[in-house]
Amino acid sequence: MARTLRIPSDLGAAQQAEDELLEEVARYGYTEASTFAIKLAVEEALNNAIKHGNGFDGSKKVELTFDVSDERAVVSVTDQGEGFVPDRLPDPTADENLEKPTGRGVMLMRAYMDDVRFNDKGNQVQLTKKNS
Amino acid sequence: MQQELPRLNVSSEEGVTIVELTDRKILDELSISQIGERLQGLIAKEDDPKFVLDFRNVGHMSSSALGMLITLHKRIREKNGQLRLAGIQPPIYEVFAITRLNEIFQICGSREEAISTLN
Numbered sequence: 001m002a003r004t005l006r007i008p009s010d011l012g013a014a015q016q017a018e019d020e021l022l023e024e025v026a027r028y029g030y031t032e033a034s035t036f037a038i039k040l041a042v043e044e045a046l047n048n049a050i051k052h053g054n055g056f057d058g059s060k061k062v063e064l065t066f067d068v069s070d071e072r073a074v075v076s077v078t079d080q081g082e083g084f085v086p087d088r089l090p091d092p093t094a095d096e097n098l099e100k101p102t103g104r105g106v107m108l109m110r111a112y113m114d115d116v117r118f119n120d121k122g123n124q125v126q127l128t129k130k131n132s
Numbered sequence: 133m134q135q136e137l138p139r140l141n142v143s144s145e146e147g148v149t150i151v152e153l154t155d156r157k158i159l160d161e162l163s164i165s166q167i168g169e170r171l172q173g174l175i176a177k178e179d180d181p182k183f184v185l186d187f188r189n190v191g192h193m194s195s196s197a198l199g200m201l202i203t204l205h206k207r208i209r210e211k212n213g214q215l216r217l218a219g220i221q222p223p224i225y226e227v228f229a230i231t232r233l234n235e236i237f238q239i240c241g242s243r244e245e246a247i248s249t250l251n
Contacts, residue, residue: 040192040194099236101198101200104195108231
């Protein structure tokens with residue numbers, strides 16, 4: 001059954017929400033590798049929502065929805081920002097970007113999840129990870 | 133929520149500063165900026181910084197942590213110093229490899245190996 005948490009744009013609240021998701025994942029006995037991947041990708045999504053989507057604006061919320069089963073975990077993160085175009089992000093692995101301190105979050109989500117989808121506006125991302 | 137100060141074990145061996153990241157979750161988002169500030173403070177004290185960051189206890193990585201390490205690396209280079217990362221567990225190393233940051237950082241299998249490359 002899907003659960004939805006609405007949290008303030010605060011990294012501490014994000015950590016607590018992430019912990020609740022990971023407790024659910026643990027209940028279904030996901031592998032260490034899958035759990036690592038989910039933790040990494042969801043943390044990137046939450047951090048992006050708080051920092052870039054909502055700009056740390058205390059009046060804006062982040063919504064974390066997760067539906068975990070034996071087969072897969074589907075997680076969506078939605079912020080109240082203006083959105084962005086993920087396809088326009090520079091490639092962080094290009095030589096000229098390697099030593100930049102930011103810009104790797106979406107790339108890591110895509111590397112670790114089986115599926116990553118953004119809505120048209122760009123303020124919601126859905127992450128899917130199979131239990132493997 | 134009261135945030136505990138992240139723990140680092142700092143020691144010195146053969147002129148090399150060794151920083152052991154003590155907590156599995158020490159590189160969680162909340163801790164990263166604090167860790168970064170403390171490490172920058174340690175670097176500032178050295179004229180010719182030689183640093184080993186020991187990751188043996190670290191079980192989590194994020195893009196923010198990578199960014200902190202990149203900034204640290206630049207600061208050490210600006211002072212003509214050297215940085216080694218040591219004891220990185222395979223899942224964490226994979227994050228460095230996926231982002232090609234294994235080409236930027238000198239990563240050693242162990243603290244001892246890292247120290248030997250600095251002398």
